[in-house]
Amino acid sequence: MKKLKISVIPGDGIGREVVPETLRVLDRLAEVHGGVTFQYETHPWSCEYYLENGVMMPSDGMARLHQTDAIYLGAVGNPKLVPDHISLWGLLIKIRRECEQVINIRPAQYIEGVKSPLAEPNQFDFIVVRENSEGEYSEVGGRIHSGEDEIAIQNAVFTRKATERTIRYGFELAQKRKGRVTSATKSNGIVHSMPFWDDVFQEVSNSYPAIETESNHIDALAAFFVSKPQHFDVVVASNLFGDILTDLGATIMGSIGIAPAANINLNGKYPSMFEPVHGSAPDIIGQGIANPFGQLWTAKMMLDHLGFEELGSLLIKAIKETIGDGIKTKDLGGDSSTKEVIEHVMTKLL
Template sequence: MKKFEVACMPGDGIGVEVVPEAMRVLEAVAKIHGGLMFSFDTFYWNCDYYVQHGRMMPEDGLDRLSQYDSVFLGAIGDVTKVPDHISVWESILTIRREFEQALNIRPAKIIQGVHSPLVNPKDFDLIVVRENSEGEYSTVGGKMYRGKDEIAVQNNFFSRRAMSEAMHYAFDLAKKRKGHVTSATKSNGIYHSMPFWDEVFQEVSTDYPHIQTDSQHIDALVAFFVTDPSRFDVIVASNLFGDILTDLGAGIMGSVGIAPAANINLNGKYPSMFEPVHGSAPDIAGKGIANPIGQIWTAKLMLDHFGETELGDLVMDAIEKVIQSGRTTKDIGGTLSTKEVTVEILSELNNY
């Protein structure tokens, strides 16, 4: 019996509603496999915890999470209780950095049944590989002076090691897909870091002579995401550029509520973390109408990471069948509740 131990952090808002639904799906695919088992421990370390304890997780929180095979996160954030720069930096970003989760992976694709806002989206199917540990999301910098002379300095930092890891991962991924990698850059406007990024990209590309490449300035790249996303296969980007592109990717799919993400540890020292893109969505929290598909698709990414790609494909197939038949939540044109959508996905899985 193969067993995976998963630390579940439902978090805030709709996270507490969608994480249990995805856990039900994982338990269902484990039964289909027969020789697979999931063990879940749930940690309610969120903004309510901060209000009670003055911190987003206990002092030994990272040590406890490090004992698991993966972290399965719902959503973090409730600005009525904790400012975002505290809740995010003391939870998600701390986990990403302390667990050396060097890459953030986010797919976006056309799914029949989800209305894309694009007039002619074609059948795009792309993945953004985002460097997840440094770049523009640095704490290096500070503020000086007060009043009209006040200034803020924010330093970005880029290492050859981190860039190379992200780029090699992107090229290896492209070998399994359509064989094309696009680099997101801005070397015509950012003087030091982006020419360095371009230089490393060219060096890495020589290791993959059969993979086609191109390099796009980020402003043009986001335009192409809107006008012709089907031209892309794998995109590799810095922390900030990747963050922007992936939210746009969710938008052109037609709903941020279905978009998944994975934070990948490459060295095996710590668990990877899996979280949907949608956030805590406080406007619909507690109403039972949150779309669970983003969390369930995220579970599919976790299955892939565990090497259970066939089971991951079953989950994705069930998701697409449910969406195509209109058995969904209101945000993508259906009438079902959060739990009812999960029931429909489980029903599809039972057919296998």
């Protein structure tokens, strides 16, 4: 019996509603199927915590996270209370950077019972591997002067190490899936970083002769996500391009509320972090109608990462069966509450 210690950060808004409910599902999985127990260490770090303490997390927060096997995050942000650049850089991005979570992965697939906005979704099933530590989201740059002479410079930083490990992760993943890797680029307009990305992609692809490869400019690729999503298997992308593509992937699924994400540490020094793509949804706080499927799918990715793929498979099966039974929250066209969805999922785990 393995005991897993999980750092739980419900965060803001609906994160506080769906995270405790989904922990019940994890405990049910452990109870019914065995092999693992979960020990949760819950942290109140959030925008409200910031208003009370002036920081998004305490000074020893990172050290406490480092002592656990994984980080399970709900949602971050309440712009009415705290500007987004403070809440995100003080918690979410701080954790990503200091835990060296250099890869972000987000799956997108057609789920029977969830209405896709696409006329012909064609059973798409792909995953985006996003570089998660540098690129367009580097902190290099600055502002100078004021008025009409004001200048803002934002430098995109691409290192061979980070670019190669992202692309190689995608190829390794494709070997376990359908065997195709698509690279997101813009080398016809961004004249230094994107040709560099293309060169590394070609070099890495030479080590995987059995994998089918292609490179698409980001504007065309976004269009292809809509016109032929079933074509894709693994997509590798820079920090910004991956961020944009994964929101589009969640949208064509039918709701950003069902989309999961994982921030992966590759060197084993620090825990990885698992979070749904949806935000804190302040407009529906306290109504009991928040969609828990994204958080549940995030839990599935956490189980897979920690070596409990069988439990992860059981959980995603329960999610799909629940949706298939018509037990859905309002954003998916249903009328079930958060608790009703959770209860139904748990009946599928018996």
